[in-house]
Every structure is written in C-alpha cells, then in structure tokens.
Amino acid sequence: MLILAILVGLLYALPNLYGEDPAVQVTGARGAAASETTLVQIQNVLKEQNIASKSLVLENGAIMARFGNPDVQIRAREALVAALGENYVVALNLAPATPRWLAMLGAEPMKLGLDLRGGVHFLMEVDMDTALGKLQEQTMDTLRTDLRDKGIPYATVRKIDNYGSEVRFRDADTRNQAVSYLAPRHRDLVINSGSDNTLSAVMADERLREAREYAVQQNINILRNRVNQLGVAEPLVQRQGADRIVVELPGIQDTARAKEILGATATLEFRLVNSTVDDTAAANGRVPGDSEVKPTRDGRPVVLYKRVILTGDHITDSTSSADEYNRPQVNISLDSTGGTTMSNFTRDSIGKLMATLFVEYKDSGKKDANGRSVLVKQEEVINVATIQSRLGNSFRITGIDNPNEARQLSLLLRAGALIAPIQIVEERTIGPTLGMQNITQGLEACLWGLVASIVFMVVYYRKFGMIATTALVANLVLIVGIMSLLPGATLTMPGIAGIVLTLAIAVDANVLINERIKEELKNGRTIQQSIHEGYRGAFSSIVDANVTTLITAIILYAVGTGSIKGFAITTAIGVATSMFTAIVGTRAIVNLLYGGKRIDKLSI
Template sequence: MLNHYSLWKYSMLVLTLLVGFMYALPNLYGEDPSLQITSAQDEEVNELTSVQVRTILEQKHIASKSITLMNGIVLARFSNPDLQLLARDNLVKSLGENYVVALNLAPAIPNWLAMLGATPMKLGLDLRGGVHFLIEVDMDTAFNKQQEKIRDTLLSDLREKDISYVMVRKIEGYGNEIRFRDANTRNQAISWLASNHRDLVINSVGNNALSAKLSDDRLCKDREYAVQQNITILRNRINQLGITESLVRRQRANRIVVELPGIQDIKLAKKILGATETLEFRLINILPNQTSVVNGNLPENLEVKTTSDGQPVVLYKQVILTGDHIIHSTCSADEYNRPQVTISLDSSGGNIMSNFTKNNVGKLMATLLVAYKDSGKKDVNGRVILERQEKIINIAMIQSQLGKSFRITGIKNYNEAHQLSLLLRSGALIAPIQILEEHIIGPTLGLKNITQGLQACLWGLMASILFMVVWYRLFGLIATTAIIANLVLIIGIMSLLPGVTLTMSGIAGIVLTLTVAVDANVLINERIKEELRNGRTVQQAIHEGYRGAFSSIVDANVTTLITAAILYAIGTGSLKGFAITTAIGIATSMFTSIIGTRAIVNLLYGSKRINKLSI
C-alpha cells in the first residue's frame, strides 16, 4: 500500500523527537552565577564546610539560591553576578587560605532533568569566555634529567664490562665526566662506551678522564620530541578535565598556547596542566645502620628519601621503572575501603617489572612520587627555577612476580588518589612546564556573539519558513515543521554528546545545515510537482517524489559529510567545531526531511482518495 508507515516507524519517530526535545530543553534554563568551594590541601570538604559557608553568607546578608554539597565540593548559587562577586570576596576573607573559592557557572536545570543526565550545550571560548595560558617548556630541567639517565647508563655499562672508575661528575653542556685510575683504563672505557652509544660525543679529558655529551643532532631531536609530547599530554589532561573544543598549539621553539573555554576555576586548570608528578619504582636497601643514614655515609649507589610522615628510607639510585611506561590508571577502594590506584603498563614496562620482580621476590620496593615545584628562586632571565621534590607514597614487599597490572596503596585520601590516577592516565610530562602568562577571558564578548549568532539563525530560519510556506503551501508548512524538529535534534544531540562544544563556527554550521534541510524539502516537493504534471495520481506522485528525490538528497549530503570528515581530520579548533556541527546537522536533516516529513504526509494523505495536493 502506497504512502503508509507501520506503527513501529511512527513510534520510533516520536520517541526520537521526544528524546531530542528532552535533551535540548536544558538550554532554555540558562545558568546560575555560582561559587565552588574546595579544600586547598587536596582534601574533600564536608557538611561542616557547607554549614560554615551558609553561616558566613547569612551574617553578611548575602542571599543565595541554594548551597549544596556534592562529590567533596560545596556549590553556592546566586541570582546575579553582583551577589556572586560579593559573596566570593567575603568567603575568601572568612575561610582563609585553607579553601579555594572559585567562580563558576552552574546549569539551572530542574532536578528531574539532571537525574536523566540532561545538561546544556558546552560553549566555546569565543562564546563562554575562559582561560588563556602561555606555557614554556623547561628544556633545561629536561636535559638535566636526560643527563642523569645517561650517567646511570654509562656507569651500568662500565660495571657490566668490569671497568672500575674513581668518580663521576656533571659538566657543562649536559654532559658527564668520569675519572679513572689511569689512562689505560680510561682508553678501554672510551672504546667500550663509544661502540654502544653512537649518539654521544665521548672525548679524553686530561690524563685519566673522559667526557660524554649528547651530540647536537640528538639535542635537537630531544627538544622537538619533548615539546611535541608535552602538547599531546596537555591535550590528554584537558580531555580528562572534560573540556572540549580547547586549543593547544605550539608557539615558537619551546612555548605552547592553551585556551580552555568555560573554565573559571583557574587554580584547578593550572594544577592539572602544570602538574609534573610521575612515579619511580626503586628497590629498598635495609642494610645501612641508622648512624650511616643520619651522617650521610652511604655508598654512591644509595640515597635517603622520606615517606609522607617523614620517616627516612634508604633506596638504590637505580630506577626500576618510571611513569613513562604507564598507559592507564584507575582510582578505587581496596578490601579495607582505603584508596588505591591500579596501574597498567605498556608491553615494555610489563616485561621490565616482570623480570625484576621475578628475581627479587621477598625484597621491599618503594613507589616514589617525583615532582618539580617552584623553588621560590628565579634565574637571570626572571624565570622560576624548578626543584625536584620526592616522597615515598608506598612501600610493599614483592611477594610474587608482577605483570603489566598492579596496584599502589598507602595514599592519604581519595582525592589525592583520584588526582594521581588522572595525571598518570593522561601521561607524565616529558619536560616540566612553566605558565608565563594567564588571562581570564570574560563572557561579555561571548554574549554579543551568542546574540548575533542566534539572530542570524533566527532570521535565516524565518526566511526559509516564509519561502517554503508561500511557495509550497501545506507541504511548505510540513517542511517548516521538519526544519524546527531538525534544529531541536541538533541542539539535543550537541547537549547529549560529551565531546561537542558550540562555538561561533558551530553556529555557522547549524545555519548551513538548516539550509541543507530546506534544499532536501525543495527537492522532494519539486519532484512531487513534476510527477503530478506527468499525469501521476496524487498517491503515486507522493510515492515517486520521495523515491526519486532520495538518491539526490543522499548524494548531496554524503559529499558534504565527506568534506566535514576531512575538515575534522586535518583541522584544529574552530574548524573541528564547524565540522562536528555540520555532520550532526546533516544526519538530523536527512532524518527529518525524508522520514519526518514523509510520516506527516502519510498521516494526512496516505490511503485516501485525494484529487489535489496543497503544494
């Protein structure tokens, strides 16, 4: 039977439209100016903090819409930005340095929508405002780390060949100088090391020493690798924060620009982006007596580190494994409900850990948290000097051979475990970074952009509706219904998908897809009119009109989808936003213009004797 849909097709269409409308609905409620209160000591706040915040606001006669505690964060909502700023000033003074009070914009959606996971669309930096960072990669610290690794490798090679040395020290140019008993031993060492390290420049120094430095070519490659890897890791960290449509790009040799839309908690962004934490796994030596530890009279291959509670522990300097081999980590609770971090290693790291633990069952292994922090000093160029800080977060006995996955316990609280897991999951920075500039971009320009974008979208929609209704009458009205449904579905899908953000280019993509939706309906309507002119009956004309226009609509939309896919693959920033919005819009426009309008036409004209169409 021509022009008839079964019940399941109508049910699918109605369900799709209802879901799209439900997830588009939060965008009508707007956002509340809010304050987010967290602990400055990486500890979760509790109900007492919530009561304290409420008391302070009441004493200062500052009205709040609500104060809630969720996931270790106190969120206070206000009716306008003036109250938000006034409350922030008072809370900062009253709470002191133990808490961080950050400006926020919280979605003002009803609880029933929040329970369904419905949230407004995320807005880009050009619409929402956000944070702009200029970051410099600290290559000096990176090369110093490389210098230490090379030293350990050289000494290990010498021990393997049973070549004894007297002392080793660092020299300029990120090199190492090794001194031997005599020239013959030095020459033997040069011959052995030069054959194993082609990327090192090894020369004789004095009568009985050698120097080993990285070649210029290797230094250039390491610099390029460090910057590119840091860019990749910063993007991973931004994704872990749940920020989409961000911009991370290189500027000059060793600088990176990062833009984060919608972020008002600049402290959290700085903490996540600039974190240098990584892990080192080392073997514990329990033989030295306490006097040797206190006086520092330890062999060259040992050193003292402290636990989080200040207890000294003697470790071997040789690192078993570093955080570079960690590919995934998760935070959870152990069997005693204490925080733990489960770590997964790559194949190389898994083999190293497996071989080491196999040969050292019964010995103690320490997990060392390594970070580079601000030393409070600056160099001659005014840049902050970073210093290496280390603490032992876990000591465990190797009870059996470990593989690619194991867990770390002994972490102070769940917030610290979650933070460590996030950083390890996103990757350890190859080289430490310093934030040279930070700017908070206000949403004033964004409001103007949103208004202009919505006006452009509205006028374009009205012009399309007017044309369709005047030219195609009832069929134009049906097409108008499809266009409105298409817009609702686009907004609903963009609100539902976590990786999609609306920017000005995204608004342009929406306007474009609405135009494409009009084109599809024009093709269908013109094809129906053509079939009527050729003498077809009304039912045949409708059927042939949709069938004949289908291939043209699909061809046109597929070519546009291919273009959008290419833009997304090779583009960055705004181009990606345009490509994503266009792709979503094309999919929804095909659904509404082909299936949606056909369903309405079938309801109005299907299985009926009609001699004339309003088209």
C-alpha cells in the same frame, strides 16, 4: 514515527532553555573531600558577607554553591578563598540549571565550546633543560654501569656542557680501554679522549633532536589523558611551534584550578635505602657521595641511594583501594621493561629497605629574568618497606594518609608523569559575558536566516510553503536534541554557522520537491500523481546533493581540529535531519492533508 522522533528531539533539546547558573565549587586540596562541617562553614561565610545563594549542595565530596549572576559568584569566591585558606580549592564553575526530572531522563544541555561558554586558554612551554638534564643523568648512570660490569676502574663521572658527561681515569691506558669499549655500544653518543686521562661523552645532535621531540609529544599525550580523566568536556590540547603546547578548557573560569589540573608533575621514584648511615649523621647531612637525604611526611630524614631503580615513566596503570587493615593503598602496574627491571632488582635485594619517593614540581611564586614562573622540586618519602620477595609487574604502595589522596595519586600516575615540567607563558580567562554575546549573535543570525526562509517559502509556495516551514522548525529541534544527546559533541561559533547552513540545505530540498510537483501539474498529471512523482523525482537529486555534503563534513571532521570539527559535526547532523524532515516529514503532512482525497487545486 515522525511524531515520536520530534517528541524525543524536543525532550532532549528542552534543557538548553534552562541555561546554566554561575556557581562556586569547593573541594579539599590534594584530593581531600569536603564535609558537612565545611558546608556549615560556607553557609556562615556567605551569611556574614550578605551573599545570597540559590542553592548549596554537598555531593561526592564537593560542595556546589549556585548564585544569581556572575558578579555575586565572584564575590562569593573571594570571600570563600579568604575564609577557607589553602586547605580547600575554590573554583568558579557553571552548573546546568536543568530540572531534576529531565536530568533523570539523561537530558542535558549542549556542551559549549570555549568561544561560547568561556574558559581558560593556556600557552605552555616545555622545560627542555630539565628534560635533557634527566637524559644526561641517565647517560651518566649507564656509563657507570657499563664500566662497572666490564671491570674498568674509573675515578669520577661529572656533568659537562651541552648535556655531556666526563669520566676521569687513573691513567691513559685505562681511558683508552674505556673509549674502545663504550664507543661501539653507544652510537648515539660522541665519545672522545680528553686531557688529564678523561673521556667526554656528548649526545649526538640527532639524539638531542629526538629527545626534544619526544618530550613535547609525550607531554601532549599525558596532558590529554589527565584532562580527560578529570572530566573537562571537549578540551583542546595541541602543539604550537617547537616546544610549546596550547591547552583550552571550556567551562573552567578559575585559572588556579586549571593550573592544578595541568601543572601537576607528580611521579614516583623507587630507591634503595642506605641503612649504613645513622640518624644523627643523616640529620646533619653527613652522607656518602652516592647517597642523599630525603624527608618523610613527618619531617624525619631518610638516606637514599642516588641511583633510581625505577621511575613513574614505566607505570601503565594505577588504582586506589584499601588493604586488609582498611588502610588506603595504591596498586601499581608496570610495563614489560619496568617489570623486568623491578624483578631483577628485588631478586638480588631481598631483606633490604626500598623507599617510594614522591616527586612534584610546584610554582614557587617567583619569576625568572624572562618573566616565567620558577618551579621548585619538592620530594618526600611516602613509603619505606622491606623487600620480602621478588616483585613483578604489579605491586602496591601503602603509607598514604587518606583514601582521597590515594585516588588523586593513582589518577596522576595513571594519566602519566610529565616528561619535563611545563612553564605557563601565557594565560587568558575568557569570561561567560563574551560567550553570551557570541551565543546571542549566533542565535540572531540563525533566527533571521530562519525567518527569511519562512517568508520566502510561505509567499512563493503558500500552503506547501507552510508545510516546508514546519519541517524547518522540526529540523532545528532535532539538531539541538541530537547535539545535546551526543556525549562528544560541542557547540562552537562555527558550529552555529553549520546549523544556519543546514537550514538553507533543508529549504533547498523543499524547493526541489515543490518545483517538481509544479512541473508535473503543468504536464497534465492529476494532483495525486503530481505529488507522488514530485517526491519520487526529487528524491535522487536531494540524496545526491546531501550525500556529497555529508562526505565533505566527514572529511572535515577527520582532518580538522577544534572549531573545524564543531562545524563538521553540526553540518553532518543537520544534513541527516534535513533529509529526514524534508522527505519523510513533509510527505507525512502532505499525505495527511491530501492523501485519499479528491483535490481540484493545490496551494503551491
């Protein structure tokens, strides 16, 4: 059992010796796949620039080019960005150099945290003005609907300061009737009569506070889902202050790629098409006040009613597939509220045209007075279809250009649309050079701690010290092997500290055993009895000490975040492996050397 455990640990620890290659990954923009033509183009670009690559592989629609060192990697990226243009995303990456035979066995190197592997750190700020502006629009729409349902005529509804709404009526009596009707129905609004036959509806302070809190928390959840679905290992997404979010992505060196992952604010709006406006009037922008013109992908204008039937906030799941004509489509599932809304609307609108509007916020490249990026809202109609029957919680969207775009759209919708756009107020790229320095210093600390323990054990306990040393080395191999096996485990600098700590704990267990054996020898027991009693007597002390440490590590993992979790994981694994090697491992070696033999003297 001991030999098998060590061999398995050694096998899965082995990939960590091969390290990682600096690489450049090329994928098509907006979900498009790279092709063999792209591969040939990249080969030609690298050849023209005299940039040598270790390998160039096309796999799963992405091209991975490996290089000898980070300097060549950066040169290659600059050359490829200039040559490929905006149709492709060129991202710096670190690709494991694990041999194929190890990869086939599922052996992969440990995942390294941001402080070791490098990556990107973002400090993001939620655009509260947009979030509260959306809430203001919803309030105005609700007021219109309530007044219309009650049969109270009104002239106009417009925005006022502090995210409020003002409704104008033809006379004071109608205004007073509206105030009496609306005030009890909207407890979260402060509704007052104004001059000139108007009423003002302003959101209460508590409602504004809840809206801000919801915007931040929902954006955090959506960012976590988005990063997880895009395969970034062990990201850190947490709140900082009232309206800021910290995001750390280990292993990603390209901030442009990271921004594309995080900043995508894609969502959908379902609106009714205003078919009463002719094409000429639409092209010239002459439309009724309740409608607006939105372009299709080919630039054709479509007149949509401003009222939004449903937004992407109600989407619970989305998948991409092909329809009966093998054209790409996105299958949408709605929550109960969204399903009811869609069902009720389509029931009364059979035969009418409904459009699917794709909405996205993009960086304009400009800065505002505070130095923040100015986001531009881009909208396009991706689908117009006739409502032929009543729709429910599930339906599909067609009219998408290619399967990869359908996959990316479904992924963004499944991960959720950001409640409000986010501004990146600080970004830092932590290069692999700093990571290598941390790894080197951590390994040196671990090595010197191991050497000091070995010297002490060998000098003080002689042959039994050598046995304990074997257990220490086996313990280290098992820790690295288990860390490489666990899919959620990430090694950080505090994690290395946890490994050093567990090596000390492993020495402590061997010291207890050896001292107990020496005591039994002094008490006049035979050598075989002393060995047996030494291990049996020390067992309870070792278990008690290690179990209390293990409980502490579990609590740290449960309540801690980021680097604290990394320390807790390596400590917990180290405690378990040290108990195994100190009790089972050394006992097996001692039994092999001394079991069933007549021994006159122990080297201890």
